[in-house]
Amino acid sequence: MSPTTHGTSAARPGRTPTPAGPAEARTLIRDGDAGPTTGRAPGYTQANLVSVPRDWAYDVLLFCQRNPKPCPVLDVTDPGETSTVLAPGADLRTDLPAYRVWEHGELVEEPADVTGRWRKDLVTFLIGCSFTFEWALADAGVPLRHIEQGRNVAMYVTDRRCRPAGAMHGPMVVSMRPVPQESVATAVRVTGRMPAVHGAPVHTGDPSLLGIADIDEPDFGDRTAMLPGDVPVFWACGVTPQAAVMASRPPFAITHAPGRMFITDVRDEEYLVA
Template identity: 60%
Template sequence: MEFKNAKEARQKIREGMWTKPTPGLAYGYTQANLVVLPYKYALDFFIFCQRNTKPCPILDVCEPGKYTPIVTAPTGDIRSDIPKYRIYKNGNLVEEVTDIKKYWSEDLVSFLLGCSFTFEKALEDANIPIRHIEENKNVPMYITNIECKPAGMFNGPMVVSMRPMPKDLVQKAIDVTSRFPQVHGAPIHYGDPKKIGIEDINKPDFGDSVTIKEGEVPVFWACGVTPQAAIMRVKPDFVITHSPGHMFITDIKENDLALF
């Protein structure tokens, strides 16, 4: 299924016509991670994001009880425009759902964080392979041994996404993605995954395992699933997130975020 723009993609997701991960969906539009939490946690989380802009770059924030992200998608609905959501209670994943209207309250504050799916079109335009798209899979994501800077109650390890590629394309990938700091920017590591605490590259913590061909190296970008790792560690009583790989698609064009 192809969508001509972000608004159409959100509408089809809202209608339940797309419930799968979103890489490659409405190509050219900025995708976003979601964190929704009670107002009492909002300031701590905002500061956590400000101190950890690589994994948690803020694109938009909705005021308490509001579910329309007026900066990034004025016709969007945070409650229904993501294919799949996760409900966490006391740090435990208790449910995955396709909309969150039954959980909504006037106390909830929503954050949209940049997602690396946004720059994948730029990578493809540079003839850099995107393996999870080639294999029709979700991107593989891993919890690392890199600790984020704490803020208030929030602390936790950085999560990364991985895309394998021939070693001679790594510098080109760095150059391409460094243009997009609001959606994680340049990779944080490439090569030996054990150096960032990943023991088995074939067993991601989130998403799907993908093929790494002979002569290729894994390249790792900071990932907006990082807040979910923090949530599992610090155990706030209630948080809603996107399901990893199932993103909110904004009206912002990818090129509008490019620095040069």
């Protein structure tokens, strides 16, 4: 399978999210549904996946510790493990809609299953995802434009550098959601209570302050149309470690494809603070 640039092939406008439990959602995915996971398994935490060889694991873990807003670690497996405490029945090699396989920082493959690429020395990091707080936003009356428009969320590489750790370095990546200006404060307050899934926005308003030249050209995911009165609101994004993998060039790595997350059995409330 050839890699797609923005990973959006199965995320066309018009797709209706199907609410389901996490196990049911993973079964659909394992059976071939390769679309983005935004809007699926309401109320359950979704996670970014990064698998690296054991001798890179310390640098990745330290990179996450030093950059907790974009890289909040929810679980780290032992080497070679194919399951996680976050969803004991799930298989990390098959239960994501699409993966990316990296060699020396180059994307070499974007398969729906990485069983054939798995290695006994792979340590898997599961990192909090902003899809988790979308239910909290919706409950608070904040509209989710990308879901209304049937699209993957828009993600951008910023000019902010993460604090490096050993061989791992790279820029912060953000997700953007258009928020009606009268709801911006609510969006900040609601997500600020969920630091394990990126927490409060890193920026609201002018994209150029993050070094984003054109809001209509996301680096990952789909363009989301802004409605009149909408303000772009930016959250630190779990694609950040993937960008660091690209920049830091470990000999081998597997990640999720942007927007194609791992759906866990953990309720969002578990990550709520205060």
